[in-house]
Amino acid sequence: MDVVTIGEWLTLWVMSFALGMDAFSIGLGMGMLRLRMKQIIKIGVVIGLFHMGMPLGGLMLGKQISSHFGGIAAIIGGCLLLLLGFQMIRSSFKPENEPFVTPVGFGLLLFALSASLDSFSVGLSLGIYGAKIVLTIFMFGFMSMLLTWCGLMMGRKVQKWLGSYSEALGGLILLAFGIKLLFPL
Template identity: 60%
Template sequence: MAEMIGELVALILMAVALGMDAFSVGLGMGMYQLRLRKIFQIGIMIGIFHVLMPLFGITAGKFLSEKFGTFATFIGGALLIVLGIQMIWSSLKKEEEKIITPIGFGLIFFALSVSLDSFSVGLSLGIFGARTMLVLICFGIMATIQTWAGLLLGRKVRHWIGCYSEALGGGILLAFGFKLITVFW
């Protein structure tokens, strides 16, 4: 029993650490003018991806090398950079045309970019034989809660800084993407 509690505590801490990027990215994305219903949907979608990606990672962890996990982090960073640049670019334009928005395919793209690091962690956990259901529950719940917190805080900050909020949000995504890419090198 003590072993399972120890594993649960470790997984919760890992889920919080992985959810911090969902929080950070949610903070940036929350600076879009989002309704509460959309915030709810984004949190659920990111939670689902934080269940699917580690599941795929755990499954593949027995078969793939450590290099692939690092490559997944690089891809996630590149996707966040694209999202950040797009947000900054659209804040500088007068028109309301956006290339990527958290709707439809844009939401899936956004959730995937935030969840790729959980795939990498899933690879490691698959190699070490972690309890799959425990991992998925912890990762999914924490990512959802932290995404909602980031989106709601970003929504509040948007009202404080007005028209510059989207550029700031893009800057946050851009910085986080560069942070992930520098880990790759």
């Protein structure tokens, strides 16, 4: 491997790690729900697939419209995370133990969409580079899946420590991440 190839690989890994960190943060918040291991695996796979599909969709639209959709994707993602966060906090104060939004069915799709909208704007900004796109998309999905699993597992441990307050804390994490997307520094 030459220096240029190593630099390209390193750049791709750093980009995929950065994109996966939002999935980790969201997974940390959602992991505070009582989830079975089968659900955790499924959530990670679905988020990984969304982190592959969203940048691929962005690549298909091209760089020329990146300025329009990049900001819209961040706004939509931020609003979805705020909605999920508010619902988790609200449901943590309900007498019954069933959360309002769970990462099952449509809730899982909403969760995966909110976690991967920023990768859509990254796909828009990448443009079409040829064969390396397949590797890039694979790395985005793989890293997001791994980091989602890490976040969900850490959230699961925190949930055991915090008990009934864990869902409210998870909601606060989602709220904070939604605000971060809406108001970047």
